[in-house]
Amino acid sequence: MPTRLGRYTLLGKLAQGGMAELFLAKSEGIEGFEKIVVLKRILPSFAEDEEFIELFVSEARLAAQLDHANIVHVHDIGRDGTDFFFTMEYLHGHDVRHLLNEARRREHRLPLKFVLAIVAGAAAGLHHAHKQVDFSGRPLGIVHRDISPPNILVSWNGEVKLTDFGLAKASTQLESTDPGVVKGKFAYLAPEAAHGESVDHRADIFAVGILAYEMLTGQRLFLADTDYDTVQNVRAAEIPSMRAVNPEIPAELEEIIRCSLSRDAKDRYQNASEFADDLLGFLFSRKLKVSARTLRTLLDDMRQKEPAPAPQPKPPEQGNVILRLIEEEFTTFKSIDEDSDAPELGSQPLDSLMAGNMPINYDPAAPLALDEFDVGPSSSPDNEPTPPPAASSSTTAPEGIQATLHSTGNHRVVPSGGGGRSMVPILAVLLLIAAGAGAAVYMLFLK
Ligand SMILES: Nc1ncnc2c1ncn2[C@@H]1O[C@H](COP(=O)(O)OP(=O)(O)O)[C@@H](O)[C@H]1O
Numbered sequence: 403m404p405t406r407l408g409r410y411t412l413l414g415k416l417a418q419g420g421m422a423e424l425f426l427a428k429s430e431g432i433e434g435f436e437k438i439v440v441l442k443r444i445l446p447s448f449a450e451d452e453e454f455i456e457l458f459v460s461e462a463r464l465a466a467q468l469d470h471a472n473i474v475h476v477h478d479i480g481r482d483g484t485d486f487f488f489t490m491e492y493l494h495g496h497d498v499r500h501l502l503n504e505a506r507r508r509e510h511r512l513p514l515k516f517v518l519a520i521v522a523g524a525a526a527g528l529h530h531a532h533k534q535v536d537f538s539g540r541p542l543g544i545v546h547r548d549i550s551p552p553n554i555l556v557s558w559n560g561e562v563k564l565t566d567f568g569l570a571k572a573s574t575q576l577e578s579t580d581p582g583v584v585k586g587k588f589a590y591l592a593p594e595a596a597h598g599e600s601v602d603h604r605a606d607i608f609a610v611g612i613l614a615y616e617m618l619t620g621q622r623l624f625l626a627d628t629d630y631d632t633v634q635n636v637r638a639a640e641i642p643s644m645r646a647v648n649p650e651i652p653a654e655l656e657e658i659i660r661c662s663l664s665r666d667a668k669d670r671y672q673n674a675s676e677f678a679d680d681l682l683g684f685l686f687s688r689k690l691k692v693s694a695r696t697l698r699t700l701l702d703d704m705r706q707k708e709p710a711p712a713p714q715p716k717p718p719e720q721g722n723v724i725l726r727l728i729e730e731e732f733t734t735f736k737s738i739d740e741d742s743d744a745p746e747l748g749s750q751p752l753d754s755l756m757a758g759n760m761p762i763n764y765d766p767a768a769p770l771a772l773d774e775f776d777v778g779p780s781s782s783p784d785n786e787p788t789p790p791p792a793a794s795s796s797t798t799a800p801e802g803i804q805a806t807l808h809s810t811g812n813h814r815v816v817p818s819g820g821g822g823r824s825m826v827p828i829l830a831v832l833l834l835i836a837a838g839a840g841a842a843v844y845m846l847f848l849k
């Protein structure tokens with residue numbers, strides 16, 4: 403992993419997709435100013451491929467034009483040698499895939515108003531992108547084309563933001579020979595895309611409908627065992643009753659979601675803001691208040707219920723106190739190289755990624771582990787990444803051990819920053835003993 407790209411210091415790997423990798427990075431300014439950002443760089447294996455570079459740069463360029471509370475803000479586009487990258491705001495929280503996985507793990511469904519807040523937020527962000535115009539006021543015809551759970555982020559502060567405009571295109575950029583190229587994850591395609599026809603912003607509305615369906619029922623809508631069957635399901639666009647799966651869904655809400663999932667784009671909501679308005683109207687009619695605070699509270703609740711780390715073995719109580727301290731110190735040290743099963747950097751706790759690099763607004767009380775982003779190489783039919791290892795290094799390693807960021811294969815041992823188990827007190831005790839012994843010998847000689 404490089405340690406710097408342009409004016410950014412890389413702190414740790416956050417995620418890796420098929421075409422790019424994401425890092426947590428820090429930019430520095432005058433007077434100790436520091437800002438934590440997410441840096442997305444094109445994978446070195448694609449860095450020579452002009453088509454990929456063009457796709458990548460157009461993602462950054464397009465996303466940088468969008469300025470909306472429900473869209474991740476892109477700061478900067480850069481190049482360092484052969485590396486192309488862009489930076490964006492860091493959203494400290496989870497993507498919707500994680501929330502769905504977590505709900506599945508607990509055999510719970512996500513609460514209705516929580517789901518609707520996410521869906522309405524995503525729709526509002528999309529509407530902003532869809533209605534973009536150029537300098538002369540002509541619509542740009544932006545379509546995200548990859549609305550799916552990993553591309554919707556929910557922060558611990560209760561914000562909902564869309565990210566990954568990698569497949570997004572303005573209609574002006576779509577080549578006429580390639581209008582309906584089937585891109586994106588098959589299970590989140592719109593029927594017209596699955597038929598190879600050209601798509602417009604209503605394909606994104608369909609994808610948000612799939613998302614709403616899956617979050618409300620806890621079941622996948624179109625995903626099948628093979629890509630072929632998935633695409634066939636999307637083409638047919640048969641929507642099973644949601645209320646049969648989850649009787650808590652009011653009929654009125656099911657109607658709204660079904661409208662977004664109409665097979666024919668003409669029968670869908672014609673713009674994402676109408677969809678968002680209907681969802682908010684539904685919440686209002688039911689006196690269900692949803693705010694960023696609601697989302698925050700629900701996420702906090704989820705965080706508290708996350709599995710507790712395995713208890714650590716206690717050191718023996720008896721015996722010589724100095725020997726015990728030394729023994730304890732040795733058991734808390736571990737070489738990174740010894741741990742061949744250790745997960746990649748991206749799955750280390752945020753605190754260890756930040757060791758010695760504490761950003762100004764970093765909240766150490768928030769125990770989000772980056773492994774919870776769950777990102778790995780794609781494998782399943784709808785291009786979903788493989789799940790992460792069951793336990794992160796922070797739970798399997800003895801308490802107090804954290805791997806460092808800038809390990810470059812050197813055989814390094816690194817004590818934890820905050821555990822208070824440094825060698826210093828032991829050395830101080832040993833030094834005192836040695837000094838005492840030295841003084842005694844000196845006195846003997848004087849006599
Ligand atoms: N700005 C961000 N802040 C925090 N996490 C992010 C951010 N952007 C992306 N992620 C996480 O990284 C993952 C991959 O990012 P994404 O841009 O979607 O890459 P890819 O093009 O490989 O799908 C997302 O699913 C999300 O979990």
Ligand SMILES: [Mg+2]
Pocket residue numbers: 419552553566
């Ligand atoms: Mg993505």
